[in-house]
Amino acid sequence: MDTPERNQIATPISKFEDSPVFNYINSLSPIKPVKSIRITQAFSSLTFASLPSIFTSPHVSSFHKESRFLRSHQDSDPSNTGTSCKDENKTPTAERDVSDAAQVAEIESEVQENFDILVPIGESSGEPLNEHQEFAIELPQSLKYDCGSPNCNPTPCGIAAACTVSKSDAPIVEKDFQIDLPDGKSHHERISQQKNDTGCGWESLASESTDLLIFSSPNDAAAFRGLMQRSPDVEVGCFASMVSNFPQNEVNDELKKQLLYQLTFDEQHEAEEPSCQPVDSSEQKDTNSLQNGLAISTLGDHTGTYSSVNMDNEVGALIPFANKPISDLPRGMRRRCLDFEMVGTHQKSLDGGSGGNSSSLLKSDENNIPKNKQLVVVKRGGDSTRCIVPGIGLHLNALTSSTKDSRIVKHESLLSDVQALNVHMSTTSLQSPLTSQELLHKSLTLSNAEDMDCDDNGLQVTEEASQAPADLIYEEHGQTSPRKKRRRMENGGESETCKRCNCKKSKCLKLYCECFAAGVYCIEPCACQGCFNKPIHEDTVLATRKQIESRNPLAFAPKVIRSSESASEFGDESSKTPASARHKRGCNCKKSSCLKKYCECYQGGVGCSINCRCEGCKNAFGTKEGSALRGPDCEEEEETEKCERNKAEKIPWKMENKNSDELNLASALPSTPSRFRRPLVQLAFPSKLKQPRSSFVTIGSSYTLPSSQKMGKPDLLLPPPPKFEKLPPTITEDEIPEILCSSSTPMASIKSASPNSKRVSPPHSDLGTSPNLRSGRRLILQSIPSFPSLTPQH
DNA sequence: GAGTTTGAAACT
DNA sequence: CAGTTTCAAACTC
Secondary structure: OOOOEOOOOOOOHHHHHHOHHHHHHHHHOOOOOOOOOOOOOOOOHHHHOOOOOOOOOOOOOHHHHHHHHHHHHHHHOHHHOHHHHHHHHHOHHHHHHHHHHHHHHHHHHHHHHHHOOOOOOHHHOOOHHHHHHHHHHHHHHHHHHHHHOOOOOOHHHHHHHHHHHHOOOOOEEEEEEEEEOOOOOEEEEEEEEEOOHHHHHHHHHHHHOOOOOOOOOHHHHHHHHOOOOOOHHHHHHHHHHHHHHHHHHOOOHHHHHHHHHHHHHHHHHHOOHHHHHHHHHOOOOOHHHHHHHHHHHHHHHHHHHHHHHHHHHOOOOHHHHHHOOOOHHHHHHHHHHHHHHHHHHHHHHHHHHOOOOOOOOOOOOOOOOOOOOOOOOOOOOOOOOOOOOOOHHHHHHHHHOOOHHHHEOOHHHHHHHHHHHHHHHHHOOOEOHHHHHHHHHHHHHHHHOOOOOEOOOOOEEEEOOOOOOOOEEEEOOOOOOHHHHHHHHHHHOOOOOOOOOOOOOOOOOOOOOHHHHHOOOOOOOOOOOOOOOOHHHHHHHHHHHHHHHHHOOOOOOOOEEEOOOHHHOHHHHHHOOHHHEEEOOOOOOOOOOOOOOOOHHHHOOOEOOOOOOOOOOOOOOOOHHHHHHOOHHHHHHHHHHHHHHHHHHOOHHHHHHHHHHHHHHHHHHHHOOHHHHHHHHHHHOOOOOOOOOOOOOOOOOOOOOOHHHHOOOOOOOOOOOOOOOOOOOOEEOOHHHHHHHOOOOHHHHHHHHOOOOOOOOOOOOOOOOOOOHHHHHHHHHHHOOOOOOOOOOO
């Protein structure tokens, strides 16, 4: 789609330049390096991205596609994998190549280390070729990123592409790529590709995942050009990918070195056109298809790589990202979430054998990697563990409210956050590799650190909000029963994250299923039986969804809406009581008096309204009678008072949370990643907002939990808060129509929303230090389709 | 952890 | 649209 890629990560280029590797390369190359300028770019690209549906499905389901890709790729190109290496070793020339490759590999690894890029080194510490192969997968992504980012200097990418294509003997498919030359000029380059092997790569990329080629069209690129600044990270990634490829490609050392050098600086606008030439000369035969094929699958992983760069080198690097408009980030991440979640989940299982599995894109070998560089092992396993996090916002928010208490986060929440991010990414072409990566990387890094805490579940989540919003460590060690997790979440207060259903008969294809209702795939932790709500059954899920929507278009729409103005401003909101939000359809409680979570209103943290048909309503957030008697205006006030009274007795936590949350949001969001996360949450919010259950939380909902809750110690005085102690996911009424009406395409939705400029933050706008949470959130709501669109996004 | 309660979702 | 059934979460013990 149109998603521009951004690299928000401020790459430590300077560091790179200072590194021995750099010097070495520099010495080899006639080109004189210019001191790189560190660019912090605000990520606005996301804003443009279309809102992806939670279900990555039709369009997205990058995961599936990726998987397919990998499979096909492998099948078609067996030589690319380990076999190729063996063959090379057998031949004399191969030896030389191998040695060269090894040398290059060394360099590469060093370079990468310098960049703190996560690399799949693990298995192949002794096998340069393998390592390279693994690296090779990055190339496609690099291309993607470069191409994707408007400002990004595509040269490297262009080169890479050219290389890939140049040697193909097979029939080729021509594609137009816009390449920005170092001199700043852009022109179209016709790149031919192999149709057979490569075809799967580029073509697939183009056709199947429009995401990958974000700016395949010049127009798009131009459109976004102003918005985004190319980030060094991207370049780095490209660079790394390129380098990795060389050995495989049997590129001669000189060329390799030169290329590396050029690539490195290309981004800095110092690259020279000649850089492409080496590529031409280089021989890329086998790797083309592989690289291309992997490209899609690796996206998620890549993200991680980039993030890692930021994370390791600079905590502050994340900031730029954080500053980006909320709407932007989440989206981008969504798509990737799927991949990432896998990463996080599988980390532990790396040893197990990701091995030949195409799924294992990134592997890190601790031995090979410097301490501070945590290897992220990404194992792309089957569909099993994908957790789409419904409530990223919550988690993130919770995380952001850094405190020791917050530190221990249920990894579930973290996962969910990450996943949610991934989901966004996956659904939208826009990806902010950093976000997902950051999370993962951070989590990984932290996991090593002493800070980690282990959950009952075995998931390890560590959060350091104080340091960086993105500092989240999550690791899944084991699984626990859904109930346990749920409990945890409740206790911890971050529980909204991942939904874990326990469906036995519905196959998770009905609204009974919380996961399905939330628009997320079931994940490993779910205890569901005969679950079809998995990426592998994407078609089924989508079809079912459509069917349900056909019956009830609002089936997946948020159930709780916030009264129009309330949300506009933090201050306002903080003063408002839950009553300002209402359950759209109302509840039908008869025995629970709307005082238990059986009641959707209560669960959602909102008062009952005239729409409710409840009997004996005693909703602590506002009774039906109360709302009926008073007008909306009075209602709020009265309810507020009422609520306060009630809360004091029954559910103080709610008010407290809300107020504090919002306040915190106002104060804390700016600095924390949560800002953008919130939007994500909403975006991610599936049509159905079961707040308590889903992790999706409306902005302000869960910013700060009482420390006790965070710690997992609910206030004793209070009744068990609804799952979302935070605010229930709510959306303003005026927003709802937009959301519902909003087309699946983000751009369109944005456009429609943007007229209400107050709410929408310009994509390019730099939130900077003072992000406007509201705007971000609003933007999300408006732009995001209530439910993941069933129709593929183009 | 098993069983019960509850109300939404689904079905008729 | 109303009544009934099914379902899974919420709750209780």
